[in-house]
Amino acid sequence: MYSARIVNSLAETTADAESVAGFNVSELLPARECILPGIGGVLSNRTGDFDLQGRDAWIFISIKNRGFNRSYIDRFIDMCDGLGLNGHVCAVDDPYRYNSMAELKRDDLPEEEAAKIERLSSDITRMVQKAINGKRTNQVDIVKWRELEANTPPEYRAELTAAFQNGGRIREILYDHISSVKPIETEQDFERFAEFFLCEVPVLIYAYYCNGPTIDIYPGPQPRFFWQIELGLFADELPRLTALTKAGRSMLYLDTHDRSGNRK
DSSP states (O other), X not given: OOEEEEEEOOOOOOXXXXXXOSTXXXXXXXXXXXXXXXXXXXXXXXXXXXXXXXXXXXXXXXXXXXXOOHHHHHHHHHHHHHHTOEEEEEEEOTTHHHHHHHHHTOSXXXXXXXXXXXXXXXXXXXXXXXHHHHHTOSSEEEEEHHHHHHHSOHHHHHHHHHHHHTOSHHHHHHHHHHHHHSOOOSHHHXXXXXXXXXXXXXXXXXXXXXTBOEEEEESSOOOHHHHHHHTTXXXXXXXXXXXXHTSSSOOEEEXXXXXXXXXX
16 A cells, blocks of 8 residues: 555653653654655654544644745646545645734734735645646545634643643643744733644644544644643643544555655
8 A cells, every 4th residue: 555664653641741741742643654656754643543544634834924826736636546535635734823923012003914814725725626626536535623623622622721821841841832933922822823723733633533534734843832631741731632632543644755865
C-alpha cells in the first residue's frame, strides 16, 4: 500500500505523564518515514496505528502559510485518489481574527482586517476548487471552518477556556508556545494571542475524532499541545477533550516538511 521506515517505535505507555511535558514530545511517539502516492513525510501516531484503511484525510490550511500551494493540493488529491481515501480541505480562517486583534492590540477587528482574512480564505478556496476540478476527482471536497466550528459541541471550548483561565499547566504551556513565536509585551497580549488556540484546538480535535479515524496532513510538526492531550497529560484539566481522543482509533499525523532542504 505504501512504503515506510520506522523512526520511533515506542508504544503508548501510562508511565509518568510528566515525561511528555517537554518540547520533544513527538520523539516519544511511534513514527515512521513513508512514501504515499504523490506525497511523503513522517507519520506519527499515539498508539502506532499506521493503517490508512478507513481513515478520512484532512488538510487544514493556515491562511498565512505559503506552503499550501496548488502543487501541494494536487499531491494531496493524488494520494486520496491513489489510496481511495475520502479527503477534506479546510481553510483555517476565523481563528486568525484573534491573531490580528492581538497584533493590533485591539479587542475588536477593523473592517479592513476582516476583509483581508476573508480574501485570503476565498483565494485558498478557489485554488483548491480549481485543483479538484483539474484532477476531476470525487474523493476530495472543501469544508468551511465555520461549519466545523458550528458542529463542534460548545462544551469542548468551554472546558479548554476554563482550564486556561484557571492557570496551571495549560496556561503555562500555551504561554511557552505563544511567546516563542509571537511578540508578547503584556499579559493582555498573551491572552489575545491565546484566543487563537482556544478557538482552534477544540474544533480540530473534534474533527479528528467525531466521524471516525483520520489522518491530518501538514507541512510541519503537530504542535506538542495536541499530542499532550492525546497522551493524557491533561486528563484532570481537560477530561472531555481527553476522553474524545480515546473514543476510537488515534489520529494519524503526516508531517510532509522536507528537512533535507529539498522540495517534495
